[in-house]
Amino acid sequence: MSLLARLALKDLLRDRMQLICNIAVLAGVLVPLLVLLGVKNGVYDALIGRLLSDPAALQIDTSGNQSFSMADAEEVRGWPEAGFVTLKTRSLFDFVNVREVGGRGKRDAILVPSGSGDPTLGGLSLAEGQAVLSATLAEQLNLSPGTQVQVITQAEDRPRQLALALEVAAVMPAERMGGRAILADIAVLDLVEAFYDAYALPEHGITEGRDLAQRTPDFEGMRVFAADLTQLATLQTRIEQRFNIRTEARTAEVEGVLNLGRNLDLALVLTASVAAIGLAAALVFGFWSEVARKRRVLATLALMGLPARGLWVFPLVQALACGVLGLLVSFVIYFGAAQVAEAMFAAGMPDGQGLVSLSLAEVVSISLGVIVFVAATALFAARAAAQADPASVLREGAA
Incomplete structure (x- = not known):
């Protein structure tokens, strides 16, 4: 077998035109x-990356004045489609003033319910008594992580303001959250709502009002994030059907990108299938014609003592050599074309995102697939070589 393999490679190098033709095909x-x-x-990947870089693409917000409980939030958290889930208080009480403890300047901001696991935080944890500020709010108040801030709110019928001290855990980049916003645990927002509902909060200096122990927490909505982009539409539909409400999400945009990916995959599969049929026909007839042309050579090798049934190795080795060299040439040309395309069109892509990209797994899979494909097409020629009768071939040549 090894001798036949060496002879096949030497014959292939001698007949360079056939080698070049197979590589070109x-x-x-x-x-x-x-x-x-x-x-x-x-x-x-650029479109998906753009969506993933914007956590709002995964977000679902309930609309209108609804009534939700802690149990409702726990139920949604248990769904496989759901990622981060938090309740929302009445939007009327979301507007607060923020200032540094001991500072004089203050800014109005929106209080947003959040917590550890919130995709908006980008992996940051949010402990009790902490808050995360938007870049705009932090810049205007000259705040940085570790600073103590006060969240201040005032109701017309309350004699005193409510001032909650929170530590700045982080400042969100402007591209992740715009405007003036402060993200805190839902317990902070619930405390603000209790203040507006005229409950006494002795721990915060609000002694007048109803007994807080008699209060039953009730929430206006939920802020839900899907586990991933593919689950967004399913999760939105499930929430709407379960609670009989309307929701807001970027489902159409996300589904459009996902459908684009599926359509591109389908188009690529169809194109590759048609190309594979043409390539298979060219290789099958090419390898078979080579065996037919070298029948006398193969017959002579068999009469010299090489096993006739082992002659299938000859065309198979030549086909595999052509496949390996064809892959090397193809990848070299591909990388050259990719560099040209990058230079011409990279300006329209996000920073750090290539226009043309193949992963290592794809390169390995394509290489293995091509080798198997070439070997399979060569089997027709190998079968003809193995079944040839040396004596009959030589008699035909003599005649």
């Missing part, structure tokens, strides 16, 4: 498909 089919796959990956 493989590269002519593979390079366009590699470029299409690379562009599909680059463009689609």
Whole structure:
């Protein structure tokens, strides 16, 4: 077997035209498909990356004045489609004033319910007594992480203001959260609502009002994040059906991008399938014609003592060598074309995002697939070589 393999490789190098033709056929089919796959990956990854960089793409907000309990939030958290879930208080009480403890300047801001696991926080944890500020609010008040701030609110019928001290855990980048906002645990917002509802809060200096122990917490809405983009539509539908409410989310935009990815995959599969049929026909007839042309050579090798049934190794080794060289040439041309495309069109892509990209797993999978494909097409020629009768072939040549 090893002798036949060496003879096959030497014969292939001697007959360079056949080698060049097979490499050209493989590269002519593979390079366009590699470029299409690379562009599909680059463009689609850029769109998905843009969505993933904006946590609002995963967010679902309930609309209108509804009534939710802690049990409702726990139920939604148990759904496999749900990621982070928090309740919302009445939007009327979301507006607060924020200032540094001991400072004189203050700014109005929106109080947003949040907590550890909130995609908006980008992996930051939010402990009790902490808050996260938007970049705009932090800049205007000259605040930084570790600073103590006061969240101040005042109701017309309450004799005193409510001032809650919180530590700034982090400042959100402007691209993740715009405007003046402060993110805190739902317990902070619930405390503000209790203040507006005329309950006494002795721990915070509000002694007048109803007994807080008699209060039953009731929430206006929920702020829910899907576990991933593919679950957004399902989760939104499930929330609306379960609670008979309307919700707001960027479902249409997300579904549009996901559908684009599926359509691109389908188009690529169809293109690759048609190309594979043409490539298979070219390789099958090419390898078979080579075996037919070298029947006398193969017959002579069999009469010299090499096993006739082992002659299938000859065309198979030559086919695999052509496949490996064809892959190398195809990837070299692909990387050259990718560099040209990057130079021409990279200006329209996000920073750090390539227009054409192939992962290592895709390169390995494509390489293995091509080798298996070439070997499979060579089996027709290998079968013809193994079944040839050396004596009959030589008699035909003599005649």
